[in-house]
Amino acid sequence: xxxxxxxxxxxxxxxxxxxxxxxxxxxxxxxxxxxxxxxxxxxxxxxxxxxxxxxxxxxxxxxxxxxxxxxxxxxxxxxxxxxxxxxxxxxxxxxxxxxxxxxxxxxxxxxxxxxxxxxxxxxxxxxxxxxxxxxxxxxxxxxxxxxxxxxxxxxxxxxxxxxxxxxxxxxxxxxxxxxxxxxxxxxxxxxxxxx
Amino acid sequence: xxxxxxxxxxxxxxxxxxxxxxxxxxxxxxxxxxxxxxxxxxxxxxxxxxxxxxxxxxxxxxxxxxxxxxxxxxxxxxxxxxxxxxxxxxxxxxxxxxxxxxxxxxxxxxxxxxxxxxxxxxxxxxxxxxxxxxxxxxxxxxxxxxxxxxxxxxxxxxxxxxxxxxxxxxxxxxxxxxxxxxxxxxxxxxxxxxx
DNA sequence: GTCTATAGAAAGATAGAC
DNA sequence: GTCTATCTTTCTATAGAC
Numbered sequence: 001x002x003x004x005x006x007x008x009x010x011x012x013x014x015x016x017x018x019x020x021x022x023x024x025x026x027x028x029x030x031x032x033x034x035x036x037x038x039x040x041x042x043x044x045x046x047x048x049x050x051x052x053x054x055x056x057x058x059x060x061x062x063x064x065x066x067x068x069x070x071x072x073x074x075x076x077x078x079x080x081x082x083x084x085x086x087x088x089x090x091x092x093x094x095x096x097x098x099x100x101x102x103x104x105x106x107x108x109x110x111x112x113x114x115x116x117x118x119x120x121x122x123x124x125x126x127x128x129x130x131x132x133x134x135x136x137x138x139x140x141x142x143x144x145x146x147x148x149x150x151x152x153x154x155x156x157x158x159x160x161x162x163x164x165x166x167x168x169x170x171x172x173x174x175x176x177x178x179x180x181x182x183x184x185x186x187x188x189x190x191x192x193x194x195x
Numbered sequence: 196x197x198x199x200x201x202x203x204x205x206x207x208x209x210x211x212x213x214x215x216x217x218x219x220x221x222x223x224x225x226x227x228x229x230x231x232x233x234x235x236x237x238x239x240x241x242x243x244x245x246x247x248x249x250x251x252x253x254x255x256x257x258x259x260x261x262x263x264x265x266x267x268x269x270x271x272x273x274x275x276x277x278x279x280x281x282x283x284x285x286x287x288x289x290x291x292x293x294x295x296x297x298x299x300x301x302x303x304x305x306x307x308x309x310x311x312x313x314x315x316x317x318x319x320x321x322x323x324x325x326x327x328x329x330x331x332x333x334x335x336x337x338x339x340x341x342x343x344x345x346x347x348x349x350x351x352x353x354x355x356x357x358x359x360x361x362x363x364x365x366x367x368x369x370x371x372x373x374x375x376x377x378x379x380x381x382x383x384x385x386x387x388x389x390x
Numbered sequence: 391g392t393c394t395a396t397a398g399a400a401a402g403a404t405a406g407a408c
Numbered sequence: 409g410t411c412t413a414t415c416t417t418t419c420t421a422t423a424g425a426c
Contacts, residue, residue: 008409028308033401046411049403078328110305154379160299161360162353169352173273176346184345188353188387203391228419242392244421 079173
């Protein structure tokens with residue numbers, strides 16, 4: 001059962017990140033030890049420090065990569081010109097993305113307080129950037145008279161919170177499929193800012 | 196500066212709970228040590244074990260008391276008979292309660308995973324009981340034809356998530372007062388289930 | 391009821407062999 | 409690149425004096 005020594009940095013690095021992501025999401029950053037992460041990967045605790053300077057850097061890397069990927073994925077798609085359609089598209093995208101990146105999304109909302117001030121600012125700015133995509137949809141729609149919202153920022157936060165809530169209770173194989181949930185949420189969100 | 200010995204259980208007990216609440220909310224349950232709690236209160240770590248069997252019991256007590264108080268407070272008020280008014284009343288109550296019990300609410304959504312399965316079930320059942328108050332408002336309103344909601348449970352979760360979101364970004368002295376925010380959220384929530 | 395002292399386990403991180 | 413071994417710190421919890 002002894003592991004062979006050798007060069008595995010291209011494999012071990014990602015595996016460490018994957019293990020850390022999964023464990024942090026399940027038990028919380030502070031509750032997970034470096035030894036646990038190492039055990040999940042199948043290496044010794046000391047070996048982790050070949051891939052990260054310390055525990056917090058591991059968390060920061062996960063969060064920054066998540067936010068970058070989220071924004072790039074959203075921006076890489078064609079958006080419907082109609083405000084209502086663009087809003088529905090956002091809802092569907094957000095719910096689908098959350099399903100496919102559940103742990104990352106969960107972490108990005110739960111573990112910000114474990115970051116140093118500088119790292120907190122960094123992640124917070126990225127998140128704000130994503131939220132602003134929704135804010136722009138609402139602003140444009142309101143300008144065209146298609147939406148009503150006394151305060152765009154409030155409506156943005158309300159919708160984001162509503163959508164993120166799905167993450168906390170949705171389970172595969174439940175009463176409703178994610179497509180059904182998505183459709184119902186599209187309608188609710190649309191009504192929230194209905195003119 | 197030496198503290199006098201003596202009987203202080205009526206004072207020290209609540210102070211320990213208050214310190215634990217504040218520290219757990221700020222740094223997370225797993226990240227807070229018994230020594231930190233003791234230092235905040237001004238006693239030695241060992242003294243905490245006169246008031247709690249262990250660290251998790253401290254958390255469970257805080258969460259159960261919070262949920263009990265929340266439900267009793269809500270049930271202790273007269274409710275408007277009109278469904279729309281009852282819904283608006285719920286929104287205002289929830290937002291106001293969250294402002295006044297910020298740490299408790301935050302804890303009750305963040306730290307459930309640090310509980311043993313039995314304790315998790317206990318707190319989760321209490322939370323579900325509170326959510327069902329909102330669910331009943333929506334059901335009644337729909338029965339009377341005043342609300343539209345394809346799925347009551349989904350609408351309930353969406354509204355609760357939306358309202359809890361306020362907790363994550365609201366700061367006293369910000370751009371909007373909590374009364375202004377509350378009024379806007381009342382309208383958004385009402386529209387979400389508008390007939 | 392609170393203290394000091396400490397047991398016993400586990401944490402983050404590093405050093406040096408291979 | 410990974411290992412064993414270890415340093416140093418910190419943790420939860422308990423024992424026994426006062």
